[in-house]
Amino acid sequence: MELNASLDFDRRHIWHPYTSMTDPLPAYPVESASGVRIRLADGRELIDGMSSWWCAIHGYNHRELNKAARVQLERTAHVMFGGLTHEPAIELARSLIDITPDGLQHVFFSDSGSVSVEVAIKMAIQYWGAMDRPEKHRLLTIRGGYHGDTFGAMSVCDPVTGMHERFRRVLPQHIFLERPRSRVDEPLSTEDAERIETALGKHHGELAAVILEPVVQGAGGMWFYSAEYVARVAELCAELDVLLIADEIATGFGRTGRLFACEHANVEPDIMCLGKALTGGYMSLAATLTNTRVARGISADGGVLMHGPTFMANPLACAVARKSIDLLQAGPWRSRVGDFESQLQRELGAFREHAAVRDVRVFGAIGVVQTHEPVPVADLQRVFVERDVWIRPFADLIYLMPPYIMGADDLACLTSAIGAGLDTL
Numbered sequence: 001m002e003l004n005a006s007l008d009f010d011r012r013h014i015w016h017p018y019t020s021m022t023d024p025l026p027a028y029p030v031e032s033a034s035g036v037r038i039r040l041a042d043g044r045e046l047i048d049g050m051s052s053w054w055c056a057i058h059g060y061n062h063r064e065l066n067k068a069a070r071v072q073l074e075r076t077a078h079v080m081f082g083g084l085t086h087e088p089a090i091e092l093a094r095s096l097i098d099i100t101p102d103g104l105q106h107v108f109f110s111d112s113g114s115v116s117v118e119v120a121i122k123m124a125i126q127y128w129g130a131m132d133r134p135e136k137h138r139l140l141t142i143r144g145g146y147h148g149d150t151f152g153a154m155s156v157c158d159p160v161t162g163m164h165e166r167f168r169r170v171l172p173q174h175i176f177l178e179r180p181r182s183r184v185d186e187p188l189s190t191e192d193a194e195r196i197e198t199a200l201g202k203h204h205g206e207l208a209a210v211i212l213e214p215v216v217q218g219a220g221g222m223w224f225y226s227a228e229y230v231a232r233v234a235e236l237c238a239e240l241d242v243l244l245i246a247d248e249i250a251t252g253f254g255r256t257g258r259l260f261a262c263e264h265a266n267v268e269p270d271i272m273c274l275g276k277a278l279t280g281g282y283m284s285l286a287a288t289l290t291n292t293r294v295a296r297g298i299s300a301d302g303g304v305l306m307h308g309p310t311f312m313a314n315p316l317a318c319a320v321a322r323k324s325i326d327l328l329q330a331g332p333w334r335s336r337v338g339d340f341e342s343q344l345q346r347e348l349g350a351f352r353e354h355a356a357v358r359d360v361r362v363f364g365a366i367g368v369v370q371t372h373e374p375v376p377v378a379d380l381q382r383v384f385v386e387r388d389v390w391i392r393p394f395a396d397l398i399y400l401m402p403p404y405i406m407g408a409d410d411l412a413c414l415t416s417a418i419g420a421g422l423d424t425l
């Protein structure tokens with residue numbers, strides 16, 4: 001089909017994320033992507049500032065990841081995981097157990113981050129059911145979070161930005177606290193500490209788990225908060241017999257400067273969700289890990305974990321994920337993330353004085369410019385594409401999370417494009 005005709009078809013028939021079927025925002029046609037560049041159908045090459053939503057940490061069209069997919073493709077693209085198993089799943093589970101906090105020893109594979117959160121919630125609720133404490137079935141979380149778009153995950157997303165009003169009648173009601181004000185580089189304030197202590201003291205008897213994105217809240221508002229808060233929550237959970245679920249779907253695999261954001265707080269969660277960068281952005285795969293206490297608890301008296309997706313542990317995805325983790329471990333991601341952090345501090349930090357800017361935050365390989373008003377997404381995106389960069393803002397947030405292989409010059413193009421974008425507001 002000719003390009004304009006296929007774009008027209010796309011506009012009339014295909015939903016993109018959070019869009020209207022009658023008044024969609026423009027979508028740019030991609031011809032291919034390689035390294036840190038996305039090539040559009042008209043031949044323009046855009047420097048990728050998004051890693052396709054935290055995923056493409058090694059860049060696109062990576063020779064080794066391609067090879068891992070190809071080799072596995074020649075063996076098996078997929079077999080059911082009920083009653084069968086395979087080396088890609090076994091080797092990936094081994095890698096994940098190896099690189100995550102020590103206590104996490106049991107892996108459940110699923111196909112997307114949202115589903116891995118559903119599974120985490122099921123694990124927590126089934127655990128307390130098996131312990132004869134069925135009254136412990138609620139969750140506690142903080143505002144400004146994002147855990148996915150399925151119903152269980154949505155029920156713990158920020159109640160204002162997270163669609164609660166629209167689905168109020170069918171969503172389970174959980175407990176929300178103000179998000180911690182203490183910033184990532186600050187100690188925990190008394191106010192933040194008291195709020196969590198009071199809430200857990202009051203509700204622990206009905207709580208299955210606390211669920212948090214450790215240190216970095218992503219799509220719920222790109223907020224970075226004190227690691228001491230995470231540490232205090234973990235302490236209280238242990239004391240009061242509440243499980244802790246760490247949603248590391250966005251923060252996992254080095255983005256914050258540690259392999260997992262829990263490490264900033266020296267915390268071992270009972271359950272951890274992984275996704276996004278797990279396959280280096282090649283395909284959809286997620287994992288929920290848990291410790292022996294929870295796994296044995298669920299399995300007591302003949303109990304089974306009640307989940308089993310059709311494409312569970314897809315061999316292609318597992319083989320690529322395993323290779324992606326190997327690449328990460330063999331590569332200089334730690335120093336690169338450190339370099340990105342300094343460069344983003346310097347170059348985005350310069351926009352703090354800009355009239356349109358309310359706040360600039362940088363942590364690890366994540367840079368955020370928050371504006372006073374929500375930005376016109378389509379207009380700003382056009383400005384960025386004209387400057388040969390791919391940056392997709394949402395609400396009042398313009399942010400960068402580049403692939404780890406990016407050079408300093410390309411990163412400088414991204415930050416200067418943000419400056420140009422700010423000038424149009």
Ligand SMILES: *Cc1c(COP(=O)(O)O)cnc(C)c1O
Nearest residue numbers: 112113114146147148218249250
């Ligand atoms: C993206 C994200 C999810 C949902 O993952 P999907 O693969 O989009 O379902 C859950 N939690 C966090 C922290 C995320 O960033």
